[in-house]
Structures are given as structure tokens and as C-alpha cells.
């Protein structure tokens with residue numbers, strides 16, 4: 001009994017940490033531009049697929065991973081420059097539609113460059129599970145949890161203690177004032193897309209050894225990450241992680257105790273409930289009245 | 292000549308907000324710009340800072356044509372603005388607001404400049420950890436001026452700094468502006484409060500319908516019959 005419970009909890013936290021990382025990517029771009037970037041899932045896919053691809057070329061795993069993150073970061077940068085930048089003065093809704101188009105384009109391109117098959121990235125430190133009160137903990141789960149924890153810490157430091165991080169926040173709060181103090185707000189948007197892409201890629205790489213990777217993997221992971229961001233309150237980085245864990249755990253328990261057929265529905269039920277009853281999320285930012 | 296504006300025009304869609312502005316500012320001057328609501332004063336300030344597109348004429352700063360230069364580069368060249376409505380970063384602390392004011396400055400000088408600001412505005416030091424949105428209107432105005440100073444500007448643009456302040460705070464604000472001017476800062480001041488603005492200004496301009504229609508020393512404009520009638524309520 002308890003072993004089952006623990007097993008579901010472990011898998012819920014693992015997958016939840018991934019959703020949280022994807023959700024963080026949504027939050028970073030949303031903060032900088034109020035745009036919900038529906039190509040976020042494609043960053044996840046490119047991270048995983050590029051790693052597999054580099055590895056198959058004989059590049060050692062750590063280097064393959066770094067290269068995959070770098071490639072994805074460039075894709076994020078390019079997406080901003082070629083798709084968002086030219087339409088910058090349009091409404092937020094048009095920009096969101098552009099990101100949907102971009103996600104379809106990136107997925108199609110990935111199917112041409114790679115293929116439609118499932119690929120496996122080897123676990124970072126073997127597949128021998130650690131026994132824990134009757135439950136099995138995969139070493140990769142520890143990588144996922146640890147990786148997510150470190151990234152959250154780094155992001156927190158970046159936004160609270162670096163001038164560039166503060167400039168990104170300032171741009172989201174008041175773009176006009178940001179320009180007047182000399183912040184190049186276009187550059188800020190490019191940096192946010194690059195940063196989100198890197199976050200997505202890392203999520204995709206961490207999860208690939210657990211869940212397999214393929215060119216459509218970003219569709220579902222993107223939606224779950226979006227759900228995490230909504231649950232946590234869009235634009236709230238810590239909220240995205242908490243939201244991810246909530247969605248992941250709810251999903252794992254539903255799959256374990258009810259039926260895995262309902263697993264994917266959980267996220268959508270949660271989105272609907274949150275939007276109906278807590279429109280600013282569980283940890284929504286309190287609005288401060290502008291004087 | 293620090294700032295030179297020739298035949299500048301600018302529109303919001305079909306609305307022409309600036310229509311041939313001519314204006315010069317010498318180094319060390321405190322120049323006031325007065326005009327009725329909707330005359331185009333804020334639009335001119337925004338155009339000088341590069342956050343408002345122009346469609347005719349040009350702007351020269353320190354001898355160089357900056358008409359096509361980006362807003363962030365203009366701050367680096369030495370143009371800072373305290374915008375209408377203050378526009379502090381409400382969700383960030385007072386100290387972070389100052390820090391961001393120095394976004395274009397080398398890291399090493401920032402602490403020193405923040406301390407200078409605290410000497411000028413002691414209340415900001417008391418409130419350094421507080422969110423800017425929780426400051427009173429007067430304190431926010433000081434913060435907005437302090438933030439603009441952090442860029443170490445050669446030219447400071449002030450758009451209606453007295454707006455919405457109590458008479459006591461208006462006095463304080465003008466004293467601060469005078470102090471800055473005496474320290475050698477070149478200031479371009481937009482004010483509804485024409486009498487006070489022209490009293491402290493070395494020179495002034497009157498703006499009507501998107502153009503500068505009168506120019507003179509502060510005293511000349513105060514004595515001008517048209518100005519008296521239209522802006523001083525005499």
C-alpha cells in the first residue's frame with residue numbers, strides 16, 4: 001500500500017518537476033512580453049532530439065547535452081528575431097497566434113531533419129533503481145529533481161541579484177520607463193526567448209531518458225507546462241514549479257489509483273478549475289495599484 | 292549648443308501632435324516649455340528621448356544628428372527623462388529603481404551615485420527596501436528624479452514634475468530643480484504651472500498646436516501680454 005503510494009508520489013514529483021521547468025519557460029516570456037509562447041513545447045522537443053542526434057554522431061554525452069542546449073537557445077533567439085520582432089507592434093493575440101504557427105513550423109522542420117520515430121536517450125547515471133521502502137527510485141528521477149532545483153535557484157539569483165535580470169523584470173512592469181532608463185527592450189525580448197528556449201531544452205533532455213523522445217513530444221509537454229504556469233499564476237516563476245508539481249502529482253495518482261486512461265485529462269480538468277475559480281492561479285502575483 | 296531641434300514633426304496616426312518645432316538649448320541653461328493641454332509638450336519630450344517616432348525635421352545633440360538614434364543610445368549619450376506621471380517601477384524596491392536608472396553606467400560608479408542620491412533625497416534612503424508603488428506621490432517624484440540622475444545625464448528632461456502634488460511639495464520639487472540647475476545640469480522643464488516655471492527658467496518657449504510660437508528669457512515671457520492672458524490668468 002505505502003509502497004504504491006510512494007511510487008506514485010516519486011513519479012508524480014519527477015514528471016511534475018519537468019512540467020514546472022516547461023512552465024518556467026512560459027513565465028519568462030510572458031513576463032517580458034505578455035505573450036504566451038505556444039512554441040515552448042518545441043524547445044523541449046528540440047533539446048531531446050538534438051541530444052539524441054549529437055550522441056549518435058559519437059559526441060560524448062555531456063558535450064552532446066551542452067550542444068543541444070546551445071542549439072535550442074539559438075532557435076529561441078531566431079524565433080524572436082524572425083517571427084516575433086517583425087510583428088512586435090501588433091496585438092498580443094496576434095503574437096500568440098504567431099507562436100502557434102512557429103510551433104507547427106518547428107515540428108515539421110524537425111520531422112524533416114530527424115524522423116517520426118521514438119528515440120531513447122541513455123539515463124545519465126545508469127538504470128539501476130534505488131530501493132526505497134518498497135518503491136523504486138530511478139537515478140534519472142534524482143537528476144530531474146536536482147536539475148530542476150538548481151535551475152530554480154539560478155533563475156532566482158538571476159532575477160533578484162543581477163542587473164540584467166532586474167532589467168527584464170523592469171521591462172515587463174513598465175516598458176516605457178525601461179526604455180527611458182536606457183534598457184534596449186528589443187534585446188530584452190530576444191534574451192527572454194533565448195532563456196526560455198534553454199529552459200525548455202534542459203527539461204526535454206532531463207526527461208528524455210524516462211519518457212522517450214520524438215518530434216511530437218513537445219505537444220503534450222508544452223500543454224502540461226502551460227497548465228503548470230497557469231496553476232502557479234502566469235508570470236510567477238516559483239508558482240510555475242509549484243504548479244508543475246501539483247499537476248504531476250495529481251496525474252500520477254490518477255493514473256495509479258483510477259486509470260492511466262485519464263492521466264492526460266487531469267491537466268485539462270485542473271486548467272478549467274483554476275481558470276474558473278482562481279483566475280490568477282494559486283500563487284498569482286498581487287497587483288499593486290499604480291499611482 | 293547642447294540640443295537643437297529643427298522643424299520637428301510627429302503624428303499619432305492621423306493626429307499631428309508636433310508640427311514644425313524649433314528649439315535650442317545651450318549647455319547649463321534651464322529652459323521652460325509652457326503650453327495648454329494637448330499642445331504637444333509631452334510628445335516633444337518623448338521625441339527627444341526617442342520613444343516617439345518623428346516624421347519630419349531633426350534633433351541634434353552635442354553636435355550630432357540623433358534623429359534616428361535609438362532610445363537606449365540616447366540615454367548613453369546623456370539624455371535622461373523624468374516622464375509625465377513619474378512612471379516608477381512600482382513593483383520594485385526604491386533601491387532597484389535607482390539601480391536601474393544606472394543601467395547604462397559602469398558598475399563601479401553605481402554605489403557612489405546611489406549614496407549621492409540619498410544625500411539629495413534622504414527620505415529615499417529610509418524607504419530603500421520599500422516597493423516604489425507604496426511611496427507617496429511626492430516621494431515617487433523624488434524617486435523619478437533620482438532615477439534619472441543615476442544615468443549622469445548632460446540634459447535632463449522633466450515633464451510636469453509638479454503634477455498632482457500638494458503646494459508644499461510643489462515648492463520642494465522646484466527647489467530641487469533649481470538646485471540641480473545651479474550645480475550645472477542642463478534642464479528642459481515642461482510645466483502647466485507656467486508662472487513658477489518661467490520664474491526659475493533662464494529661457495522659455497510657448498507651445499501651441501504642436502509648434503513653438505514664442506521664445507524669450509523667463510522674465511520676457513512673464514511680461515508678455517499674450518502669455519499673461521493665456522497662461523498666467525492675469
Ligand SMILES: Nc1ncnc2c1ncn2[C@@H]1O[C@H](COP(=O)(O)OP(=O)(O)OP(=O)(O)O)[C@@H](O)[C@H]1O
Pocket residue numbers: 303306307308326327328329330331332333334335375483
Ligand atoms: N497616444 C496617443 N494617441 C493619439 N493621440 C495622442 C496620443 N498622445 C497624445 N495624443 C494627442 O497629441 C496631442 C499632443 O499631446 P501631448 O500629450 O503631447 O500634449 P501635452 O502638451 O503634453 O498635454 P498635457 O498638458 O495635457 O500633458 C494631443 O492632441 C493629444 O490628444
Ligand SMILES: [Mg+2]
Pocket residue numbers: 332333334375451
Ligand atoms: Mg503632457
